[in-house]
Amino acid sequence: MVQITLPDGSKRDFPGPVTVAEVAASIGAGLAKAALAGKVDGKVVDTSFSISTNSALSIITAKDVEGLEVIRHSTAHLLAYAVKELFPDAQVTIGPVIEHGFFYDFSYKRPFTPEDLGAIEKKMAELAAKDEPVTRRVLPCDEAVALFLGMGEKYKAEIIASIPAGEDVSLYREGKFEDLCRGPHVPSTGKLKHFKLMKVAGAYWRGDHRNEMLQRIYGTAWASKEELQQHLTMLEEAEKRDHRKLGRELDLFHIDDHAPGLVFWHPKGWTLWQGVEQYMRQVYRDNGYQEVKGPQIIDKTLWEKTGHWEKYRENMFTTESEKREYALKPMNCPGHILIYKQGIKSYRDLPLRYGEFGQCHRNEPSGGLHGIMRVRGFTQDDGHIFCTEDQILDECVAYTALLQKVYQDFGFKNIIYKIATRPAQRIGSDEVWDKAEHALTESLRRSGCEFVVSPGEGAFYGPKIEYTLKDAIGRQWQCGTMQVDFSMPERLDAEYVGEDGARHRPVMLHRAIVGSMERFIGILIEESAGALPTWLAPVQVAVLNITDAQADYCREIAENLRKSLPNQELRVTTDLRNEKITYKIREHSMQKLPYILVAGDKEKAVGAVAVRARGNRDLGVMTLDAFVKIIAQDITHKSVV
Numbered sequence: 001m002v003q004i005t006l007p008d009g010s011k012r013d014f015p016g017p018v019t020v021a022e023v024a025a026s027i028g029a030g031l032a033k034a035a036l037a038g039k040v041d042g043k044v045v046d047t048s049f050s051i052s053t054n055s056a057l058s059i060i061t062a063k064d065v066e067g068l069e070v071i072r073h074s075t076a077h078l079l080a081y082a083v084k085e086l087f088p089d090a091q092v093t094i095g096p097v098i099e100h101g102f103f104y105d106f107s108y109k110r111p112f113t114p115e116d117l118g119a120i121e122k123k124m125a126e127l128a129a130k131d132e133p134v135t136r137r138v139l140p141c142d143e144a145v146a147l148f149l150g151m152g153e154k155y156k157a158e159i160i161a162s163i164p165a166g167e168d169v170s171l172y173r174e175g176k177f178e179d180l181c182r183g184p185h186v187p188s189t190g191k192l193k194h195f196k197l198m199k200v201a202g203a204y205w206r207g208d209h210r211n212e213m214l215q216r217i218y219g220t221a222w223a224s225k226e227e228l229q230q231h232l233t234m235l236e237e238a239e240k241r242d243h244r245k246l247g248r249e250l251d252l253f254h255i256d257d258h259a260p261g262l263v264f265w266h267p268k269g270w271t272l273w274q275g276v277e278q279y280m281r282q283v284y285r286d287n288g289y290q291e292v293k294g295p296q297i298i299d300k301t302l303w304e305k306t307g308h309w310e311k312y313r314e315n316m317f318t319t320e321s322e323k324r325e326y327a328l329k330p331m332n333c334p335g336h337i338l339i340y341k342q343g344i345k346s347y348r349d350l351p352l353r354y355g356e357f358g359q360c361h362r363n364e365p366s367g368g369l370h371g372i373m374r375v376r377g378f379t380q381d382d383g384h385i386f387c388t389e390d391q392i393l394d395e396c397v398a399y400t401a402l403l404q405k406v407y408q409d410f411g412f413k414n415i416i417y418k419i420a421t422r423p424a425q426r427i428g429s430d431e432v433w434d435k436a437e438h439a440l441t442e443s444l445r446r447s448g449c450e451f452v453v454s455p456g457e458g459a460f461y462g463p464k465i466e467y468t469l470k471d472a473i474g475r476q477w478q479c480g481t482m483q484v485d486f487s488m489p490e491r492l493d494a495e496y497v498g499e500d501g502a503r504h505r506p507v508m509l510h511r512a513i514v515g516s517m518e519r520f521i522g523i524l525i526e527e528s529a530g531a532l533p534t535w536l537a538p539v540q541v542a543v544l545n546i547t548d549a550q551a552d553y554c555r556e557i558a559e560n561l562r563k564s565l566p567n568q569e570l571r572v573t574t575d576l577r578n579e580k581i582t583y584k585i586r587e588h589s590m591q592k593l594p595y596i597l598v599a600g601d602k603e604k605a606v607g608a609v610a611v612r613a614r615g616n617r618d619l620g621v622m623t624l625d626a627f628v629k630i631i632a633q634d635i636t637h638k639s640v641v
């Protein structure tokens with residue numbers, strides 16, 4: 001007798017071993033048809049899995065997160081099946097699930113073309129329509145190696161050969177195609193209906209540049225036609241917003257092969273950068289931070305003390321001088337501790353808040369670089385708070401409120417909060433971890449924030465809050481952090497004199513609001529589709545003449561505009577070219593300027609301007625003073641329109 005406990009607590013008895021599919025069928029024909037997999041005592045398995053002991057079972061369908069994972073995993077194998085049907089000489093390697101889809105790497109004698117991609121997708125649809133059963137078998141490693149070598153699949157044989165001797169491996173077959181895989185898979189190919197192949201890219205075998213360059217085919221797969229279409233629409237929108245494309249079109253920055261992973265900022269882009277930096281610098285000043293600046297190159301002995309030399313060495317750029325080894329700093333924290341240690345600190349000095357626009361370098365793999373979103377050289381709005389244990393909670397509450405205000409000013413109102421708690425491998429007592437985790441949790445509760453807990457995802461030295469932005473098209477960007485660190489002050493011997501006259505270790509709170517300045521600016525560009533809010537726009541106003549007769553008048557308007565606001569110079573350009581006014585308006589509109597002012601004879605005669613706002617909005621003819629009031633309000637209130 002086998003007893004199955006279902007998610008609602010009900011129990012079903014079976015006379016002997018029973019498969020997941022049979023349990024689903026016993027509940028109802030609809031569920032049996034919808035079943036993609038099962039979760040037996042917390043483990044996801046095929047519907048053919050036989051349950052022989054009393055177990056808890058959930059039937060997984062396309063509506064479940066695990067179900068979507070199984071669909072994508074199985075679609076990757078369907079892709080490999082189709083490729084082998086069309087290109088028998090191609091060798092298959094690996095095909096994992098990734099965010100929103102999957103990929104599969106192939107070795108083939110020539111590059112796959114866009115036409116090939118279309119043919120492969122068509123073949124996948126044909127194979128899916130056959131609704132071929134997906135079956136599993138288990139072989140000893142040596143037999144599996146021999147099998148794949150006999151098929152000419154040397155990569156699969158190499159993967160299996162690396163598995164410890166004596167272990168069995170599982171293989172899945174659909175039609176004429178059999179692949180190495182842990183599973184689970186959908187019961188038949190007919191369950192795979194809503195997919196699309198996206199692109200082909202290069203990828204080294206096993207991620208090692210010394211190995212063969214393979215061809216990686218990316219695809220996406222979803223539970224329904226509607227979800228697939230929504231995703232494709234989002235991708236289309238994302239392509240329009242691509243910061244790399246907009247960076248070129250708006251003349252903001254470029255990436256050069258002479259400096260991979262580093263950014264060349266153009267005048268307009270640097271103006272945008274300065275807008276963000278000066279805003280954040282004011283945030284520092286308004287919230288009790290003292291701005292500091294540390295060196296970029298530091299002796300390896302410091303990185304040895306912090307643990308970076310041992311655990312992070314391959315990601316650090318290093319150099320040597322006079323027989324001493326140095327590293328470009330990958331982070332600012334150790335430098336701030338060295339600043340903290342200059343002079344004796346008292347409990348009365350705490351909390352002590354340091355802020356730095358600190359330039360860091362990390363040796364990221366070239367394949368992972370992406371415009372200004374993923375770079376090798378970046379600048380952080382980095383801050384560190386040195387405080388007592390009793391001050392952690394108040395500092396975290398204040399920080400969350402500050403972060404919310406900053407994000408709102410940049411146009412982000414949808415924030416996701418996550419607390420990453422203690423990992424298995426950690427340092428420090430449970431008592432200290434309890435206190436740190438309680439402070440972070442309670443700070444979000446006091447701030448009125450709903451949050452999720454990610455058990456075990458904290459750093460080895462302490463827990464953290466992760467603040468994730470959700471942008472206009474639903475994408476998520478993890479930006480802000482608040483980390484509680486008891487370790488680094490200990491490793492670098494930071495102290496303060498307590499009220500009792502004894503020496504104590506401060507707690508170090510690591511915090512960043514925008515995080516990487518480069519990445520955040522990339523997010524801003526994509527969030528706004530290049531139509532940056534007036535207060536950040538590199539050029540805020542363009543003044544255009546209709547004929548040469550208004551040229552001097554337009555110069556006067558521009559000059560008056562620049563000086564019209566106290567303590568701030570408006571960023572104004574003029575376009576006095578002898579071109580049709582419609583052409584000039586269109587050209588500046590393409591640059592996504594917040595405002596375009598046009599002056600002809602009529603406007604000149606009455607001392608006014610015709611005002612056009614972004615989005616082809618005609619605000620009519622008005623005095624310069626009236627326009628200044630409009631743009632001043634935009635800037636003051638950080639308007640995002």
